[in-house]
Amino acid sequence: MKLDGKATAAKIKADLTKRVAALKERGVTPGLGTVLVGNDPGSQIYVAGKHRDCAEVGIASIRVDLPASASQADVEAAIDELNASPACTGYIVQLPLPKQLDTMALLERIDPAKDADGLHPVNLGRLVHMVDAPLPCTPHGIVLLLQEYGVPIKGADVVVVGRGITVGRSLGLLLTRRSENATVTLCHTGTHDLAAHVRRADIVVAAAGVPELIKRDMVKPGAAVLDVGVSRVDGKIAGDVALDVAEVAGHLTPNPGGVGPMTRALLLSNVVEAAERGLR
Numbered sequence: 001m002k003l004d005g006k007a008t009a010a011k012i013k014a015d016l017t018k019r020v021a022a023l024k025e026r027g028v029t030p031g032l033g034t035v036l037v038g039n040d041p042g043s044q045i046y047v048a049g050k051h052r053d054c055a056e057v058g059i060a061s062i063r064v065d066l067p068a069s070a071s072q073a074d075v076e077a078a079i080d081e082l083n084a085s086p087a088c089t090g091y092i093v094q095l096p097l098p099k100q101l102d103t104m105a106l107l108e109r110i111d112p113a114k115d116a117d118g119l120h121p122v123n124l125g126r127l128v129h130m131v132d133a134p135l136p137c138t139p140h141g142i143v144l145l146l147q148e149y150g151v152p153i154k155g156a157d158v159v160v161v162g163r164g165i166t167v168g169r170s171l172g173l174l175l176t177r178r179s180e181n182a183t184v185t186l187c188h189t190g191t192h193d194l195a196a197h198v199r200r201a202d203i204v205v206a207a208a209g210v211p212e213l214i215k216r217d218m219v220k221p222g223a224a225v226l227d228v229g230v231s232r233v234d235g236k237i238a239g240d241v242a243l244d245v246a247e248v249a250g251h252l253t254p255n256p257g258g259v260g261p262m263t264r265a266l267l268l269s270n271v272v273e274a275a276e277r278g279l280r
């Protein structure tokens with residue numbers, strides 16, 4: 001069974017479109033800002049996609065593009081401006097940043113109330129404490145996609161491969177909340193026997209950024225497999241999951257068309273929720 005992220009994202013965007021219209025009737029137009037530093041082709045495609053998504057649901061968008069040579073002070077100034085701008089209800093700083101920049105210091109400078117990625121340390125701390133906050137987009141999208149297709153999460157053995165902040169580490173926090181109640185194993189490059197862990201899993205989330213890391217013989221028949229990989233090989237997107245995993249998986253995300261569109265929809269959702277919170 002295909003876990004159709006594109007179709008599920010379209011449903012989420014239809015709901016957001018109504019909520020944006022309701023906000024506008026109350027005099028508030030949600031606005032998403034993006035800060036893009038440098039000219040990495042992949043990042044430019046993603047950022048352009050986010051602005052297209054905004055237009056689709058009626059969210060205004062504010063685009064700040066800085067040269068690859070931008071200094072820490074240049075990016076700080078862009079962040080300060082978005083923090084102060086009433087037109088911007090949420091924004092992201094596109095990652096990764098050029099290496100002369102201190103990423104952590106810049107992420108900390110974002111107003112947590114405008115953190116559309118849900119990656120500000122204050123909001124990640126709120127996730128640890130399980131209090132209301134914008135959630136990291138990819139992990140939230142993964143949970144909603146599993147729920148949409150009725151894949152049982154409660155009590156499931158979930159193996160997450162990859163401990164990055166944006167996906168693996170945050171997803172473990174989300175799935176172990178009482179409301180989700182999964183048992184999560186977080187695997188990484190230091191894991192001794194990855195195949196043995198993956199083989200036991202009811203749900204496998206591959207977020208390591210290693211093409212074809214998850215092979216057919218590692219997957220328990222019937223398991224749900226989610227491919228978060230966005231490596232580029234010869235200009236084409238290469239996932240972390242080998243194509244023949246489709247022969248054994250019970251549920252599988254296509255890639256593209258799986259987790260990526262969900263990530264983008266949940267980014268819009270954070271922007272709309274921030275605008276709604278502002279009215280409460």
Ligand SMILES: Nc1nc(=O)c2c([nH]1)NC[C@@H]1CN(c3ccc(C(=O)N[C@@H](CCC(=O)O)C(=O)O)cc3)C=[N+]21
Binds near residue numbers: 049230263
């Ligand atoms: N601050 C920040 N926030 C991010 O959320 C963030 C980031 N930085 N840096 C880069 C990664 C990557 N990422 C993707 C989102 C959607 C697709 C997506 O929708 N992909 C389409 C295909 C698009 C194509 O063909 O290139 C799909 O899967 O169907 C891909 C990748 C967000 N990221």
